[in-house]
Amino acid sequence: WPSEGSVAEEIVPAFVAAGIEWIATDRDVLVRGMPGASHLEPYMIDADTVAGDGGDTDDELMIVFRDTELSDKVGFFYQSNPPEENAADFVRTVLAKAPRWGEPARLMSVILDGENAWEWYTKDHDGKRFQHLLYEGLAAAYADGSVITVTGDEYVKGNAARGLVAHPVTAMTEYEDLFPGSWIGGRLDTWIGEVEENIAWNYLRTARADLAAAAVLLNPIL
Numbered sequence: 123w124p125s126e127g128s129v130a131e132e133i134v135p136a137f138v139a140a141g142i143e144w145i146a147t148d149r150d151v152l153v154r155g156m157p158g159a160s161h162l163e164p165y166m167i168d169a170d171t172v173a174g175d176g177g178d179t180d181d182e183l184m185i186v187f188r189d190t191e192l193s194d195k196v197g198f199f200y201q202s203n204p205p206e207e208n209a210a211d212f213v214r215t216v217l218a219k220a221p222r223w224g225e226p227a228r229l230m231s232v233i234l235d236g237e238n239a240w241e242w243y244t245k246d247h248d249g250k251r252f253q254h255l256l257y258e259g260l261a262a263a264y265a266d267g268s269v270i271t272v273t274g275d276e277y278v279k280g281n282a283a284r285g286l287v288a289h290p291v292t293a294m295t296e297y298e299d300l301f302p303g304s305w306i307g308g309r310l311d312t313w314i315g316e317v318e319e320n321i322a323w324n325y326l327r328t329a330r331a332d333l334a335a336a337a338v339l340l341n342p343i344l
Contacts, residue, residue, distance in 0.1 A: 123233060127305035135169040137183060144184035144274045146233055150308025152187045155301030161187035162219060162228040166294040173298050182291045184278055188233040197234040205246040209255035216269055229277060
């Protein structure tokens with residue numbers, strides 16, 4: 123999850139160079155760049171700017187898209203409800219989006235700020251009971267095979283100990299070009315576009331270029 127879920131085609135080579143194998147952003151980034159595509163499946167992005175792998179699969183990684191509805195329920199809408207009601211609604215929402223018999227598997231990503239939501243849960247201190255009930259509900263759904271919980275790494279590589287098959291990135295539908303956006307409306311205009319913001323970014327770019335030109339290694343702890 124890059125900062126604020128912010129992504130763009132131009133930043134993909136940096137992810138590849140850092141050895142990152144998968145990233146996540148908001149569903150709206152998919153809607154804006156690939157209208158009609160389902161956010162309930164992962165996609166492949168790569169460091170080049172042409173359709174296909176360009177003859178090289180080493181620069182590919184997976185991108186998944188946040189289920190906005192369910193993620194926002196946890197982050198904003200469950201806070202004034204009883205924990206039992208919240209946990210039941212969460213599992214019910216997941217099951218409603220599960221594939222029917224014969225349909226391909228789906229990957230549903232729930233992503234939100236991990237610490238800011240809980241202090242607002244007025245009927246459940248820090249959302250603790252909701253979280254316990256949620257894990258119980260998901261464990262029960264996992265036991266009967268209706269929901270399989272996975273990490274991004276497990277989805278790509280599989281996990282023999284849990285009976286999870288691998289989903290190679292090379293087999294995923296490519297998303298080219300990656301639309302520039304964030305989790306806030308699938309856009310970047312929260313941070314760029316206004317006059318003072320553009321001036322500030324230009325100052326930052328100039329400072330970075332000057333530092334690079336000086337070839338000085340600074341001690342970050344000083």
